[in-house]
Amino acid sequence: MADDTRFHHGSVPADARPIIHMEDITKHFGNVIALNGVTFDVTPGECHCLLGDNGAGKSTFIKTMSGVHKPNSGQIFFEGKPLSFDSPREAMEAGIATVFQDLAMIPLMSVTRNFFMGREPTKGKGLTRRFDIDRANEITMEEMRRMGINLRAPDQAVGTLSGGERQTVAIARAVYFGAKVLILDEPTSALGVRQTSNVLSTIDRVRKQGVGVVFISHNVRHAMAVGDRFTVLNRGQTLGTAVRDEITATELQDLMAGGQELAQLEGSLGGTV
Amino acid sequence: MAAEIQASEDERIRSETLATKLMKKPELGAIGGVILVTLFFMLTADSTMFTLSGIMNFMTPAAQLGILGIAAAMLMIGGEFDLSIGSMVAFAGMIFGALTVNLGLPLILAIPLTMAFAAAVGAVNGTIVLRTGLPSFIVTLAGLFILRGASLVGLKLFTGGSTQLRGVRDAVEGDWLARFFSGDALQGLFAWLASAGVIDTFSNGTPKVPGVPVEILWFIGFALIATYVLLRTPAGNWIFATGGDSGAAKNSGVPVRRVKISLFMLTACAAALVAVITVIDAGSTDARRGFMKEFEAIITAVIGGCLLTGGYGSAIGAFFGAIIFGMVTIGLTYTDFDQDWFQIFLGGMLLLAVVFNNVIRKRVTGER
Ligand SMILES: Nc1ncnc2c1ncn2[C@@H]1O[C@H](COP(=O)(O)OP(=O)(O)OP(=O)(O)O)[C@@H](O)[C@H]1O
Ligand SMILES: [Mg+2]
Numbered sequence: 001m002a003d004d005t006r007f008h009h010g011s012v013p014a015d016a017r018p019i020i021h022m023e024d025i026t027k028h029f030g031n032v033i034a035l036n037g038v039t040f041d042v043t044p045g046e047c048h049c050l051l052g053d054n055g056a057g058k059s060t061f062i063k064t065m066s067g068v069h070k071p072n073s074g075q076i077f078f079e080g081k082p083l084s085f086d087s088p089r090e091a092m093e094a095g096i097a098t099v100f101q102d103l104a105m106i107p108l109m110s111v112t113r114n115f116f117m118g119r120e121p122t123k124g125k126g127l128t129r130r131f132d133i134d135r136a137n138e139i140t141m142e143e144m145r146r147m148g149i150n151l152r153a154p155d156q157a158v159g160t161l162s163g164g165e166r167q168t169v170a171i172a173r174a175v176y177f178g179a180k181v182l183i184l185d186e187p188t189s190a191l192g193v194r195q196t197s198n199v200l201s202t203i204d205r206v207r208k209q210g211v212g213v214v215f216i217s218h219n220v221r222h223a224m225a226v227g228d229r230f231t232v233l234n235r236g237q238t239l240g241t242a243v244r245d246e247i248t249a250t251e252l253q254d255l256m257a258g259g260q261e262l263a264q265l266e267g268s269l270g271g272t273v
Numbered sequence: 274m275a276a277e278i279q280a281s282e283d284e285r286i287r288s289e290t291l292a293t294k295l296m297k298k299p300e301l302g303a304i305g306g307v308i309l310v311t312l313f314f315m316l317t318a319d320s321t322m323f324t325l326s327g328i329m330n331f332m333t334p335a336a337q338l339g340i341l342g343i344a345a346a347m348l349m350i351g352g353e354f355d356l357s358i359g360s361m362v363a364f365a366g367m368i369f370g371a372l373t374v375n376l377g378l379p380l381i382l383a384i385p386l387t388m389a390f391a392a393a394v395g396a397v398n399g400t401i402v403l404r405t406g407l408p409s410f411i412v413t414l415a416g417l418f419i420l421r422g423a424s425l426v427g428l429k430l431f432t433g434g435s436t437q438l439r440g441v442r443d444a445v446e447g448d449w450l451a452r453f454f455s456g457d458a459l460q461g462l463f464a465w466l467a468s469a470g471v472i473d474t475f476s477n478g479t480p481k482v483p484g485v486p487v488e489i490l491w492f493i494g495f496a497l498i499a500t501y502v503l504l505r506t507p508a509g510n511w512i513f514a515t516g517g518d519s520g521a522a523k524n525s526g527v528p529v530r531r532v533k534i535s536l537f538m539l540t541a542c543a544a545a546l547v548a549v550i551t552v553i554d555a556g557s558t559d560a561r562r563g564f565m566k567e568f569e570a571i572i573t574a575v576i577g578g579c580l581l582t583g584g585y586g587s588a589i590g591a592f593f594g595a596i597i598f599g600m601v602t603i604g605l606t607y608t609d610f611d612q613d614w615f616q617i618f619l620g621g622m623l624l625l626a627v628v629f630n631n632v633i634r635k636r637v638t639g640e641r
Contacts, residue, residue: 068524089526104524106517108584108634109510117514118526120507130505 016043017080019180019212020065020096025074027060034060035071036236042181042212047203049223050216051256052233058216059101061233062183065214066098067091089118097178101185101216103170107159111151112140114158115173143172148198163190168199175202182206183214188222200226220253232256299578300590302629306576306597306622314600318607325472326482327607329489335599336492337547339592341566342573343492343499344543346591348536349574350503352516352583353402353409355537357394357416358570361544362551362563363424365391369549370438370558371431373445380450387545394420395541399534409537417567425560442556455553457484488550492595495543499588512536517584572619573598576626580634597622 018041027035035057042048050058063069065076067085076083078094085091088098105114116136123132137154144151147168158166167190174182184203188196203213203226217223223230230247232239232255239255314322321327341358348355368390372383398416402409428436445451452458460483466472467480474480503509514522515532523529544563552558575581576597577590601618605611 066524087526087528088524089528092526098524100524102521104518104521106514106521106584108517108580109513113510113513114525117510117522118528120510122507130501131507131510133505 016046018043018077019079021077022061022065023075023077025061025064025071025076027057027064027069028072033236035064037074038233038236038238040231040238042214044180044210044212045207046228047207047213047215047226049227049230050214050233051218051220051223051230051252052239053256055235056233057236058233059185062098062185062214062216063100065091065181066096066183092119092177095178095180096183097174097176097181098183099167099170099174099185099187103166105158105166105170108157110155111144111158111161111169112136112154114169115140115143115176119177139176140172143176144168147172147175147202148195164192164195167191168195171199171202175206178206178211181212181214183216185216186218187215188217188219196222218256220249220256224249224252299585299587299630299633300593301578302626302633303577303590303593303597306626307593307600310597310600310604314604314607317610318604322604322607329482329486331599331603332489332492332596333486333599334602335595336486336488337551338566338569338573338598339492339595340488340495340543340547341540341570342577342591342595342598343495343588344540345567345570346574346577346579346586346588347499347503347512348540349571349579349581350516350583350586351512351533351536352519353399353533353536354413354571355395355398355416355540356410356413356567356571357398357420358540358544359563359566359568360417360420360424361391361394361541362548362566363558363560364394364420364427365541365545365548366552366558366562367424367427367431367438367560369545369552370441371427374438374440375431377444380445380448380454384450384454384549387549388542391541391545392538395538396534398541399537402537403530403533421560424562428558428560437557437559439557441552441558445553451553452487454487454550456487458487458490460484488547491546491550492592496588496592503588508532513584515583569598572623575630576622578626578630578633580630581627585634594626 021041023039025035025038025040026033038057038061040048040050040061050061052058060069064071067088067090070084070086076085083094085094091098106117109117112133113136116131121132121135121139122129123135124130140154141151149165149168151165158169161169167187171184171187174184182203184199188199191199200222203215207213207226207228213226215223215227224244228244229241230244230252231241232252242252322331341362345355345358365387369383369387372378372386373380376383378386394416398409398413401407402412405412425436428438432438445455457463463472463480463482463484467474467478472480472482503512511522511527511529511532514525514527515529519529519533544566547566548558548562551562573594574586574591576594577587577592579586579590598619601622602615605615605618
């Protein structure tokens, strides 16, 4: 790692209490150590970028945050109190919404049904309590429009959407439900220019509303565009956390690649990476 | 930019024809099947098949199978199979017989207890499937043998060596609940229709068909409720999601375990309901009750548009699937054909339905 002292100043501003604080998280899959003591937090109104190479453990880490995986050791504090999510449903009820890397969409189901899966709006009481499909359709169309995608019909099956449209549904859904924390695992990997800029400005918008955003990306420019803090993971461990304005895109890029290999590549690619 | 995005007319949508809209309905195949089979028997069968009494004749077995088929369809949409429901009919029949005959319990206790036994077995099935992660096909195949064997052993135990438990009719005679589970309903209506001359009567004025067999009403009611639950409630959305991709559903906050275990309990309870109705009707229960019904129920669900891979299908489809089944089983007796064509017909229908469903699914989902 670069002997860059600036890269250790990324602590939380004294006045901001983190919404979620993950302390020394480890996670094993059989004999694979996916996470080996990762500490991370998000405060309201910030965008905390999680960066790192393929297989660094980013997705595994956010999955422990959203209740998918239970960490083998370490502690999770939600709004100051120790907490452990037993299921993604519990994390959602606490106000944590996630765009998973695999999107967690059901191709055979309609956009609306996917959008509200697990959190269907209802009308009526008692035995007549039912899925309010009209309202669900309306909200879905509206939220998708805000993300810059005009759906043909809300009852279109997700399997018939393009990769980017599908990703946008997942993002719109998480934004709609992420009351306190919004986790985005490479949300822009399939998106066009306009939709990417829409997603970045959406991150900015919800951050201003006081939501804490965790943003995973391989694209340094996207991360630099919205990130307030940057944490780099490498082989299941934290390399460190940096604050915006204290680090340059090039430094960040070098860190993400583990520091060395990129330099060699740069020669042959003429610095285009 | 906002205005441009707001544009409501999308030039990239061709207006949908009625045909493509219909294609998106999973039950389309089954409805088409009912029409085809009806036409076939209208041409080949004795005209009495489609009189009121003829219709009741084929609707009764259709209803008994359909109750199982609709439950199997819901479970299949939820991504699982239950091969133990046929044996469950025998097992629940045995429990019900023992409760009414041996213990002399009134139906108000015997029926809920039978249901509770069945639901417990269903919950065990579901828990094993979820805990082990094994395909439900194999777990419930074990259940098929275990429950069939348990019915035999249990019956011998309760009867002192026989595999048939008699005396149920006497035991439930006069029980006020019995009329909801046996005999004909709506008799007043039918008597009135007869006196008004709408339906055929015997020479003494009583209607030839005294009422609707209760199982037909259970069948219709169950189909309506199941359809409502699937299409109009959050639970229905959870069932589709769970069957479509249980991992994605779980990560999206669907209580997948709860959904699956509830569905296994539902299929078991449907089997218990069929057991109660048919046992009271026959007045006795035996270990062969419900034999092969698990396969017939699954065929019903598949004809009704359910995908074997889960996440797609309909209860109303299974309803029509069961009617096709009933028509073919009974209908052949009204024709000159050899009865044994039944199985060939059935296999053919199944094959056709699976191929058809596969094509439809690709059309609907734009599978690439
Ligand atoms: N369920 C699992 N079982 C076994 N190993 C796993 C599992 N999930 C993740 N791993 C391993 O943990 C490591 C970290 O995986 P993870 O998906 O978190 O990486 P990542 O940082 O998200 O990578 P990418 O940038 O490619 O998405 C990998 O080596 C992976 O093989
Ligand atoms: Mg990942």
